[in-house]
Amino acid sequence: MRFVIVTGMSGAGKSTALKMLEDMGYFCVDNLPVPLIPKMADLWRVSGTEINKAALGVDIRSGETFKELKHVLEELDDMGMKYEILYLESSDNVLVKRYKETRRFHPLSGNGGRVDEGIQRERSKVAFLKERADYLIDTSHMLTRELKAELTKIFVQNKEYKNLYISVLSFGFKYGIPADADLVFDVRFLPNPYYIDELRPMSGNDEPVRRYVMDNEKTVCFLEKLVDMVEFLIPNYVQEGKTQLVIGIGCTGGKHRSVTLANELYDAIKGNEDYGIRVEHRDIGKDAITKEK
Known part of the structure; x- marks a missing residue:
């Protein structure tokens, strides 16, 4: 029983x-x-x-x-x-x-x-x-x-559970750094799609924006180093007994670059069954709300 x-x-x-x-x-x-x-x-x-x-x-x-x-x-x-x-x-x-x-x-x-x-x-x-x-x-x-x-x-599936749940969270620095973030990465050094008229209304969830952000050597290099570091840290956090890891990735408004990189990081590490993982975009729609006001 x-x-x-x-x-x-x-x-x-x-x-x-x-x-x-x-x-x-x-x-x-x-x-x-x-x-x-x-x-x-x-x-x-x-x-x-x-x-x-x-x-x-x-x-x-x-x-x-x-x-x-x-x-x-x-x-x-x-x-x-x-x-x-x-x-x-x-x-x-x-x-x-x-x-x-x-x-x-x-x-x-x-x-x-x-x-x-x-x-x-x-x-x-x-x-x-x-x-x-x-x-x-x-x-x-x-x-x-x-x-x-x-x-x-x-x-139900009786899989081994490591007690660690990861949240990859995109955000905009102008709306504040997430108070519960364990790791925070600033991607404001990357080319900003906001200054491209046809990309400005879109977000990092849209393929044209994703291509624009990822079609850059600095972005590719940054993502490789980020994935490598996170994959190194995760088993050590599991061993330590950590139960929640919030990885914050921020750009200016939390709509383009941070959303793209958060999605890319999530896709890169989501296949491991040793932990649960989700991606969340905290500020993706706030620019539009602010402008309406």
Whole structure:
């Protein structure tokens, strides 16, 4: 039997993950009282039961009984019950944004309390689970379909998971450097399609712009060196235990050169199954919006 404990930070996507696992054939239970977990696990492994895949959602909503979870996990170990821990993580600023958008209170902030204070208290309480996690997924930059792809890789295809998720992010320097970028590369030294009348309305997603940017020795040389460095860094980040890597590539407006190079880098490294990867263009449409205003 495969038994998965789904946990992590409130607002990081645990409920969504449980729904996805249910669609994948897992019998799912959310927010079961912590003291009942060993009894439920023992029931699931009874000979003759039809349940061979189960997922259990556990988080800070358990209240005072949550602190018993460490001992419950030890009890499962003593029972010989094999389990895997899926821990969903997200950055503080993303969690705060999600709570503001849904207008919900954080479970540890109380009515009217500050969300960021609740998040910090929660981090300290769930730290032991993060350390024990078999799979750690940072959903800060993930779309729902991307999370589903990662869960499918782990729990359906049974592929080895390295816990690293890479976001290749194009941006415009005039709109600010992404606060969560781990690596930032400035491609403003490359020829700018903005000054070509027919290319100005297009973006790096359009083939004429891509050809213009890539038809340059400096661009080709830069991309080769960038890919070489990133491919060197990735296994070292995996070994270090890093869970999220945001690679920022910036030009002036985030529409032409940075978009082209972000796409090229993504295409060059996306074939490796040791990590998940996505490409995002943060500022690709902001010039048009700014001009409209």
